[in-house]
Amino acid sequence: MTLQDPAAPPATAPAAAAAPGQAAAPAPAIVCEGLWKVYGPDPEGALAGPTPPSAAALRESGHVPAVRDVSLSIAPGEMLVVMGLSGSGKSTLVRCLSRLIEPTAGRVTVDGEDLLGLDEAGLIRLRREKMGMVFQNFALLPHRTVLENVAFPLEMRGQRRQERRRRALEVIELVGLKGREDHFPRELSGGQQQRVGIARSLAIEPDIWFLDEPFSALDPLIRREMQDEFLRLQEMLGKTIVFITHDFDEALRLSDRIAIMYEGGVEQIDTPDRIVMNPATDYVERFTREIAKARVVHAAALADPGLSAEGEPVPGDATIAALGRRLVESSAALIPVAGPDGRSLGAMERTRALDLLFADAP
Template identity: 50%
Template sequence: MASASSQIMLSCKNLWKVFGARPAYYFDTAGYQIDPDGLTARLRREGHIPAVVDASFDVKRGEIFVIMGLSGSGKSTLVRCLSRLLDIEHGTMEFDGQDLAKISGPDLIEIRRRKMGMVFQSFGLMPHLTALENIAFPLKLQGVARPEREARAREMLELVELGNRGDALPSQLSGGQQQRVGIARSLSTNPDLWFLDEPFSALDPLIRRQMQDEFLRLQSQLKKTIVFITHDIMEACRLADRIALMRGGKIIQLGTPAEILLQPVDDYVSDFTAEVALTRAIRVRDLARPALGDLPEGPVVPPAAPIEVILPALASGQRQFRVEGDDSLVLDATSVLEVLKRDARHGLGPEGGRG
């Protein structure tokens, strides 16, 4: 069995990013104990901006780790630190066992080119290049021969279901298609770690939902390690294996979507998640429990499915459901009814809005 450490791709401890005249001054003395709240208050009094405050977390191999918060919470600054587009003032970042904060020059460029993929809100496609050429461009920078890089780009076009649009210029593509090309380009080098900073927020709601579906489809095939940034709690709950919720530069709660929705650590998190319909955000596996006695006859439900999928069967009288892939787990109607009561108290229906 693999060790716990081997399951971690990115490990971050006590990260600080501060904007100001001389922020590193406060971190020059080695070995002293930092008081995060006290230091944050002092930095702000003296005109600095503590954008990331004492952030610690691990990103597991193959998981979708979502960093979310409102505008100004520090989430985009944090992901730029993780990709070394910004340097941190204090803390450690280990990427595949390497101290990422200490890597510089050609070695850092090589890691970004070969091991990291990045997608941002602005699609960033080069307007004079076709979709195929945009996707192949990172491989061109690596010195990959033209036949090989174009073959890889065609594979990526097929992966994002744009195989017939390789000759199109960005101006000839819809917003959703442009973002698919951006995603394909970021995957062309087969990165180990994939960063996506609000990649769908500029899209119309329907296209955004379709892109989320596409993203989950791709992840089911590729099993990438992903750090995904969003300000949308429903998007976070739909996509994430785990969520880090930020406020004022700090991570104030870290956990699965179900943990954050059902066990908020404070009133801010509770208010932040109050309008989320749990029937859409909570998944079967979050409420499943070990079976007592014989397994029930009846429906088998996927563990990752939102519990809204079982509501028709529940209404028709079904009281237990078997969980696909695990003969020891069942989902009981009582657990689902508690979730429905919570939504009812908040005036939320299964469709996700106020009733």
């Protein structure tokens, strides 16, 4: 059974009505409802019953449930990280959301447009205008320079040579490769090649970015540098991003929310804080059991807006681990918490924070 996405509006709901004096919440960038991808002798027939079949029932009938009854919505500018073990369906889900793979059943909308109802010309237009994709395999053209690789999608779009050169040079500088425009892929390090792949996808100025384990082939130091670069780009550009990784530390650094998949279904989708504090299923609890919760949970997640306390507030975006010294040295029962704008978020109970802090101690 797929769980309802607790941190997003129902997939079929319009944008929420605004309260007096407030702007309306933006409509979701991506919505999928009851999405399935089943492989086997009769995928449509396997789903034809009155109730959704279980993964076990599908396997018994000779089918493979790669994506199983997934419903979720992604807000404009949000970074959703999709996690799961190998074979959990995360890559297939992203390919269904971009329609690189045809779903067996369900509905997908992109900025309100029915993705599955588009003909080939409409799908090509949508991808060229709105979508960027980066995969683990960089797929650079070896006989073309960095500049030519980055400009390639613009060439396919039919832009003039001068226009595509100008845009390619802009994004090459954006990803930190200025001065290497005339290098060939074989003359670049792995991290530099990945930057070329990112620049190539950014060249078309996509609103939505799909990234399937783009850093997994890199060594740890370069991977960390690419994560830093990626966060810098996201702060500047504010893209809607679906990012696949199997690395929980990477997910924690990058995500607004995390979706954890198992046997093709989404077990839980929520903020990192809530996932580690309140796992929705036994699988999620096992999946996150070894995570150092004090490194994940932020003060804002423990703040009770109904409580107040005296003293200097701690920042709501600070993790409990980062606040360890203050928590240990303080004698106060309650510690005030403030948001980035300085407004009070309430107060957190010191003993509750200490329980999280020392729960990770050996």
